[in-house]
Amino acid sequence: MKKFLISLMVLLAVNMPVFASETLLKGSVLYTVESARKLAFEGLALKLDKEKIKPYLIDENNEENRAAIKNNVQPEGRYIMSFSMAKGMVKGYVVVYADKPQYAYYYTTSGYLVCVDVDNKSQEGVYPFKIGKYNAVTGNLIAIGLYVSEDEQYAYTKNGKLKAHWVGDTGYNAKGKPIAKRSVVNEIPAD
16 A cells, blocks of 8 residues: 555656646747857858948938937937947947838948848847848948847857847857947937
């Protein structure tokens, strides 16, 4: 009888998850630096067709866009925000047109196109998705970002080296050490 009770208890303990099967578990895919890199570069165009960006090489709305940022308003038909990159050496603004949301055009404060982000596949709220950053003059890939959630992104150089693994506003290196912070800037710097 003792053996039967012990066997019954073991059987119940092993099968316990079956009784809790109505509990809904939510999870997410976990990425390593390497698995994220592989996914980021899979099927990615290394060169952008320059004809697609030719009409945007000089921003015809430069003055209006700069004024919109200074006054913290968004012009109709486009979203604008300021940026600083290359350790503050290049400052300007980004324009995303409502009719071309897959492109983000990065302009200097003088209105010259520096680079373009291209997102051909994402759907709002669906992860992961990737965005390639291309040089506006050569059309060559500069960097790629793999967005794995609303709050997490992997950024790589064109050669596949991890620039940062962003979680929230903190960027980490491949060893998990914090290396950068980011935030949205509301005002565009003067020329």
